[in-house]
Every structure is written in C-alpha cells, then in structure tokens.
Amino acid sequence: MTAGLATIPLAALQALLRQRGQPAWRAKQILDWRNKGVLDPAAMRNLPAALRAALPEWLRCDPFTCVARQQSVDGTRKYLLQLNSGNNAGKRIETVYIPERERGTVCISSQIGCPLDCPFCCTGSQPFDGNLTGDEIVAQLLHVMDDLRRHPLDNGASNRVTHVVFMGMGEPMSNERGLHAALKALLEALGISRRRITVSTSGLVHGIARLGKSYPVNLAISLHAASNPLRDRLVPINRTFDLTRLRASLDDFPLPAQRHITLEYVMLAGVNDRPEDIEALAAFVNRRRERVNLIRYNPHPASHFTGSSSAQIDAFAHQLTARGIRTTVRRSRGDDIMAACGQLNSVLESR
Ligand code: SF4
Structure with a gap:
C-alpha cells in the first residue's frame, strides 16, 4: 500500500x-x-459501512495518532503526533497551529528531528530520525483542520487554516522528495494558493533553485547571521553554502510582484545583536526583494544561548529600518506551551 488519502488526487482514487x-x-x-x-x-x-471498513486496507488513511495536544493562553495549539504505520512507525513529530483573528497558520514538520545541528535550535539538539513522506507532511495540516472542526477555539481567533508554513521540525530541502510531493498535493489536490504557502530553509541553494522552478511558493531563509564566520557557527550548512552562494540563489529566485523573500533572524544576546551584526545584515539584504523578520529566542534546556532583550530587539529593528530595510518583529506565540519546534517532544521524552 503506497497511496495515502492525504495526497491522493481525484483521478487516482477513482481508478483505485x-x-x-x-x-x-x-x-x-x-x-x-x-x-x-x-x-x-x-x-x-455518507459511505456504506463496507466501504468505510475496506478503505484502510486499500490506501493509507490517517498516518498519525495524536499523543499530546497543548493549547496556549493565546490559542496556539501544539500537537505531538506519532506515526502509526510505514517506515516511520512509532516516531513522533510536532505540528503547531497559530491562530489570529483573520487567519490561521499551520506550521508543519518535514523531517523527524533535523540533520543540520544549528546549535541554538531545540530540534537540532535531538537525533535525526528520518524523512517524512509527502503524505505524512500533508496529513499534519488535515489533522489540525479536523481538530479545529471538532474542538473549535472559543477565544474569537480563527478556526480556519488559511496559511501553511514549513517551519516545524527538519530542513525541508534535505527532504526534497517529501517536500515536493507535499507541495504538489497542497497546491493541486487541496487547492491552497501558492501565496499562502511558505517554505523555510537554512540555505540549501540547489534546493532553492529547484523550488523556484517547480513550486514558486513563498520563501523564507533562516539567516540568523550575515557574516560567514558567525553564520558558520550558528547555521553550519553555511560552511557548505556560504553567503555568497546564498546571495546568488536568492537573487535568482522567482518572485511575483509585491512579494518578498523573508530573512528570519533569531535574536541571540551578545551573539548576533551587536552593532557589527547590523552592518553585516544591512550589507547583505536586497532591499527591493527581501525583508527581515526578527524573532525572539525561545530558550530551551539544551541551549547555552539567551535571547536578546525586548529593548535590544526594538533598537536592532529601528537601526535596520533606518537603513531602508523592511523589518518586522515576530510576536512570540505559545510561550507557555513551548511552541518552538522540537520542544514538546524533548520535554515528553525527558520525563
Ligand atoms: S534551525 Fe532548522 S535547519 Fe537548523 S537544526 Fe533547527 S530545524 Fe534544523
């Protein structure tokens, strides 16, 4: 059994x-x-009982069992999902739903753990345990939709999934097969607009080029430093694909009118929030095509980093804006439920 209900197209299901x-x-x-x-x-x-009973024998239906669900005071929901069949049976991943008044964003995982070892990242501190299939990636979104339908938020926030971001566990571009299968299904089978899908990568330049050719959705880069010595430390893939190569791949990425590439920058006290870091970032950013999103650091027990203060983040943002760079500060969501990727799994495993 290879087909999965989460991604199967209409014609293939009719044939089956x-x-x-x-x-x-x-x-x-x-x-x-x-x-x-x-x-x-x-x-x-509305299906006959015999068909309901037979379907799971003909195609993989729900690949997950939800083993934990937490909800933040701000409505953010975090799911710990355990794979119940296939090559990844028994392994666990995390998915997060982030509601706002008018939109709801699902943050999905592409891998189990991550092979890239960024030292500030909770997922990177856990062992890498394999790739998710396209079906397993898309099923996360469907799982959240079903949960919201059955247990809607009652705080006035959106119960409708409008946006999908590949910012959960894993580096999507080191699982290109799963990534592309998932994008194909999201765009074609589920009809989600490419403007509502964002793939975040730490900078695998060949993957960025192939994404631009095959599925030009929104692109976000986990930048976190704009000088090679510091980025080599914070984002080790930079030792393979340095900032010059990253710059070239971003300049080549196709962008529709009015769209931007987002450069994600997690603010680490005394590490990448210094005056020289502002200058390096200002020299790197293509102001016409890119914007910077500053992220408050969500500390975790395996990390020796601390987050920059709110005052430092605001001052950093102000300095970038003064240099003509579109800059936003990401609001922290779900702090009380450890919503940074990888945190829920590591806490449950340490019990
Ligand atoms: S920041 Fe992203 S690429 Fe780096 S270890 Fe964490 S999940 Fe992997």
Whole structure:
C-alpha cells in the first residue's frame, strides 16, 4: 500500500475504487471529507459501512495518532503526533497551529528531528530520525483542520487554516522528495494558493533553485547571521553554502510582484545583536526583494544561548529600518506551551 488519502488526487482514487468494484463517484465523497480534514473513514457518514471498513486496507488513511495536544493562553495549539504505520512507525513529530483573528497558520514538520545541528535550535539538539513522506507532511495540516472542526477555539481567533508554513521540525530541502510531493498535493489536490504557502530553509541553494522552478511558493531563509564566520557557527550548512552562494540563489529566485523573500533572524544576546551584526545584515539584504523578520529566542534546556532583550530587539529593528530595510518583529506565540519546534517532544521524552 503506497497511496495515502492525504495526497491522493481525484483521478487516482477513482481508478483505485473502480479496480475494487466500487463506483468511481464515491471518490468525490471521500475527498470532500478529506478536504475538510477527515482522514478516518469511520467518520465518513455518507459511505456504506463496507466501504468505510475496506478503505484502510486499500490506501493509507490517517498516518498519525495524536499523543499530546497543548493549547496556549493565546490559542496556539501544539500537537505531538506519532506515526502509526510505514517506515516511520512509532516516531513522533510536532505540528503547531497559530491562530489570529483573520487567519490561521499551520506550521508543519518535514523531517523527524533535523540533520543540520544549528546549535541554538531545540530540534537540532535531538537525533535525526528520518524523512517524512509527502503524505505524512500533508496529513499534519488535515489533522489540525479536523481538530479545529471538532474542538473549535472559543477565544474569537480563527478556526480556519488559511496559511501553511514549513517551519516545524527538519530542513525541508534535505527532504526534497517529501517536500515536493507535499507541495504538489497542497497546491493541486487541496487547492491552497501558492501565496499562502511558505517554505523555510537554512540555505540549501540547489534546493532553492529547484523550488523556484517547480513550486514558486513563498520563501523564507533562516539567516540568523550575515557574516560567514558567525553564520558558520550558528547555521553550519553555511560552511557548505556560504553567503555568497546564498546571495546568488536568492537573487535568482522567482518572485511575483509585491512579494518578498523573508530573512528570519533569531535574536541571540551578545551573539548576533551587536552593532557589527547590523552592518553585516544591512550589507547583505536586497532591499527591493527581501525583508527581515526578527524573532525572539525561545530558550530551551539544551541551549547555552539567551535571547536578546525586548529593548535590544526594538533598537536592532529601528537601526535596520533606518537603513531602508523592511523589518518586522515576530510576536512570540505559545510561550507557555513551548511552541518552538522540537520542544514538546524533548520535554515528553525527558520525563
Ligand atoms: S534551525 Fe532548522 S535547519 Fe537548523 S537544526 Fe533547527 S530545524 Fe534544523
């Protein structure tokens, strides 16, 4: 069994049903449920009982069991999902839902852990344990949609998933097969606009080029330093793809009108928030095509870094703005539930 309900296109599901003696029109009913986030055939009430029972034998339906769900006072929800079949059976990943009044963003994982070892990152401090399939990536989004449908937020925030960001566990571009399969399904099978999808990478330049050619969605770069010596330390992939190569790949990335590449910059006290860091960043940014997003650091027990103070972040932002760089400061969300990627899993595993 290779096909998964989360990503199967209509024509493929129709063919599968026909092969098994079922009317092809049932495929539309099944995908109407899937597109609402329902991956459990038992909950597809308009299907005959025999078909509901048979579907999990014909294609992989819900790949996850939710082993923990936490909700922040601000409505942010974090899910610890355990894979229940396939090559990754028994392994766990994290998915986060971040609601605002008018939009809801799902932050999805692309790998189990991460092979890239950025020293400030909680996921990077955990062992890398494999790639997710496209189906397992998309199923995270569907799982959140289903949860919001069954247990809506009651604080006035959005219960509708409008945006998807690949910013959970893992480096999406070191799992290109899973990434591209997931993007194909998100864009074509689920009909999500490419303007509402963002892939974040630490800077694998070949992957950036292929993404631009195949799926030109929004691009975010985990930059965190704009000089090679510091970035070699903070984002070790920089030793392979340095800032000159990253610069060239960003300049080549196709951008629709009015869109920008986002340069993510986590603020680490005394490390990358100094005056020379402002100058390096100002020299790196292409002001016409890029903007900087400053991120408050979410400390975790395995890290020896501390976050810059709010005053330091504001001063840093002010200095960048004064140099003509579009700069935003990301509001911290879900602090009380350890919403930085990798934190929930590491806390549960240390119990
Ligand atoms: S910051 Fe991103 S690329 Fe670096 S270790 Fe963490 S998850 Fe991996």
